[in-house]
Amino acid sequence: MEFRYLRSFLAIAEELHFGRAAQRLHLAQPSLSQQLQRLERDVGVELVRRSSHEVRLTPAGQAFREEARKLLDQVDRAIAAAHAVASGRAGTLNIGFNFPAGQDVLPAVLAALNAEHPRVQTQLWERRTGPQLEGVQSGELDVGFVYGRPVSPQLSSTELMTVPIVAVVGERHPWAGREEMPMRMLDRQPCLLFRREQSPAMHDAIMGAADRAGVKLTITAEVDDPVATGVLVSARQVIGFASASRAARAPAQGLVAVPLTQPSPSLALHVVWRTEDRTPLVEALLGALAAAGPFEFTWPEQRR
Secondary structure: OOHHHHHHHHHHHHHOOHHHHHHHHOOOHHHHHHHHHHHHHHHOOOOEEEOOOOEEEOHHHHHHHHHHHHHHHHHHHHHHHHHHHHHOOOOEEEEEEOHHHHHHOHHHHHHHHHHHOOOOEEEEEEOOHHHHHHHHHHOOOOEEEEEOOOOOOOEEEEEEEEEEEEEEEEOOOOOOOOOOEEHHHHOOOEEEEOOHHHOHHHHHHHHHHHHHOOOOOEEEEEOOOHHHHHHHHHHOOOEEEEEHHHHOOHHHHOEEEEEEEOOOOEEEEEEEEEOOOOOHHHHHHHHHHHHHOOOOOOOHHHHO
8 A cells, every 4th residue: 555545545535526636636637536446445445435416435434534644644753753863953752751760761861862863852751651651652752661561552662670669658657667578567557559540550560469468458548649649658657659769769758668578569661652653763762772771770779
C-alpha cells in the first residue's frame, strides 16, 4: 500500500467530490480514480461509493478514514523529525519520568544525548507510571520512564534496572531504628498507599509481597502525591512506601527508610515508547541510553 493512495483517499473523503479532490492534489481525475481503485484492492473492501448525484464513504470507508489520518500524521511527524536531526535543526523530545529515572538514569542519558545531538531539546515531565503511559499513548509524551512492562501492544519498552521498595516512617515512629522489617510485621499496621491506576506495577508489587507474607495491609488513606505522603508519614504514626531511590533522600525530609524483607518487593524501571512511532528523536534517546548504561540502583553511601 502506497502512502499517496492514502492521501488521495483522504482528499476524496474530505471533498466528497472527485473533481475538487483531483484539483487539490494536482492530479488528473482519471489518475485519482485509479489510485482509489488500487487502494480498495489492497484493503479488500469498497471505501467510496459514487453515483451521478453524489460521492459518499461506505461504513468501511468511514472507519478507514480515521485510521488513515492517524497513520499519515505519524508519517509526517517521523519525516519532520528525521529532517530536524539530519539537518542539525533543533527537535524537541517530551520525556516523562519518575523519581528513580530522574535521579539515577536521566542525568547521564541527557549528557550523552547532548554530546551526540546538541541541537535536540528536551522537555521533562515528572509523573507516576499511569499518567505517563496515558501521555505516551496519546502522543503527548515521546517516551516515558515507568515502573513495569506496559501491557498495551501499542507500546514497546526496554528494562533498565531494578529498584527495591522500602517502608518509610517518621523519625519518631517506633520502627524508625530498625535495620529491616519483615513484611509480616505490617499486619494490622496503619499504612498509606495510592490508587492503583497511579502506578499499577508498584501497587501490585506491594500488595503481592504482603499476600505472600500472609498479611492484609490496613490502608487508612490513599494519597497519590509522593510529597504529600512524606508529609503525612512524618506527622503521623503511619507507614508509607517508596522506591529506594526516593527513600534514599528521606532523612532530609524527616523520614526514615526501612528495607522490607521476607519477601523484598522490587520494581523494574522501563523506558517506553509507541511501537509504531519510533521516530529519529526517540532513536537518538535510545542510543543515548545504550551509551550511558548499564544502570544499577545503589544506596548513596555505596557510591562513595
